[in-house]
Amino acid sequence: MTAALVQALYLAASVLFILGLRGLTSPESARRGMVLAEIGMLLAIVGTLLHHDIVSYEWIIIGFVLGSAIGTAMGLLIPMTKMPERIALSHAFGGLAAALVGVSEYYRHGTELGSVTMAAIGFEVLLGALTFTGSLMAFGKLQGLITGIPVTYAGQNASNISLVVVAIAILIALVAEPAWATLFYMVLGLGFLLGVLIVLPIGGADMPVVISLLNSYAGLAAAATGFVLANNVLIIAGALDGASGFVLSIIMSKAMNRSFTNILFGAFGKVDEAAATAVVGRGGAAVNEGSDAEAATVLADAQSVIVVPGYGMAVAQAQHAVRDLAQVLERNGTTVKYAIHPVAGRMPGHMNVLLAEADVPYDQLFDLDDINEEFAKTDVALVVGANDVVNPAAKTNPGSPIYGMPVLNVDEARAVIVLKRSMNPGFAGIENELFVRPNTMMVFGDAKQMLTRITAALKP
């Protein structure tokens, strides 16, 4: 009887998860969707607490209380600009939980494991461990604890690939001989090591793809747990999470015109030197530098403005200053729109969340495909801390490492104002010829400070 009830609760939870994610199709239904998903989670937990193996609840309750306290504190206190770091950390926790459940299962059953369950545990532990250290590395890079510049060395790809092969070979041996515990802990150790090594060569600009990929791995690790425990709700939720990370990874790599393998094995930054110097060598065209007052004059005359935010806006926490400027412009009768490149920032949707935080209505935010033709009809494109996603070299210079990547046609606007800290190239280390075009005005300085000054100058 209890078993049937538990299954019914799990089934209801699975349906609610799917309906909850469906809610995210539109901002109006999103919050309601999340309530459904929350109810689903509650049902799944209640169902699990009825499990006949559970004899005491003290550790479960302590874990709940501790986890809820930390989770709520993190959820409420983390600023929106730190969202990529938070997401990376939660992938790490997810991976850790999956890996630990796997270790616990192996420790308990060890020798008596059937080959199928052993294979599932192996995958669970490998993926969980890899997700854990990989996500911690991503967190470290985002937080600046580890250099965001790709770390590469000779034979890196070859050694990484052979490690993956070794891990899989050990896994196969373990399936044949589940009692061989050393092999099991080698898989665990290799998982931890691979996570570090795979993320090491990845640069800051590639973070959106890596975070999506780790999202997918965390889901697959959860699904593998489901296979180990023969638990369908785990399999379903894990598959949903895995699919979500997979879809996002595809969108992100398309937006960079790069394949998965290219991102994982072709660290940005080292191939670029030739192309980068080629552009610089073109006579070092003069940069048209402008002051905040000059920028304000250009904006005052504009009928239409498209704001292009990038990671620099997040770093300078300039989203509120952007909003203030847009409001003043709108009061002057200027139409203001925002153009969001899929890989602007450090995770999928990063810019949207920041602008939403600054109370920018979401119907002013446009995706690459929806707005790219409008630049030609626009008076001013205002680039706030974006670089590679507005680099015309992606369209014109076949030698550029980002050639073929879809970029925002900022250069087609009548005038371009670029707010940037300095002439330093972006994370990809590529020179941007947009900055030396005659219709581009470069305004150097802290984006937030500059925007505030421009806004003040525009106020009547």
Place this chain on the structure above:
Amino acid sequence: MTGELVFGFYIFLLAAFVGYQVISGVPPLLHTPLMSATNAISGISLVGSIVAAGAHYNTVSTALGFIAVTAATINVVGGFVITDRMLRMFKKRERRRS
């Protein structure tokens, strides 16, 4: 055992297809909330950790289970809290600012 595995694969593949379809419909606008929501949902590994933490199989399992329960609860609670916090921020224009 094999039957169970095949059954599990059916479920996995069908759920993955549903997930692919549903998530392809999520606009880029909501990609970050999507990530934190799936994070929260993947905290479902809580289900496995709860049994490990409460079953008294042995001390190691209990300890690992306890850590896993804590980690997964952080994801579930933190994930839902932060998703809601983000979604509350997405607003439509209140009929043209004047």
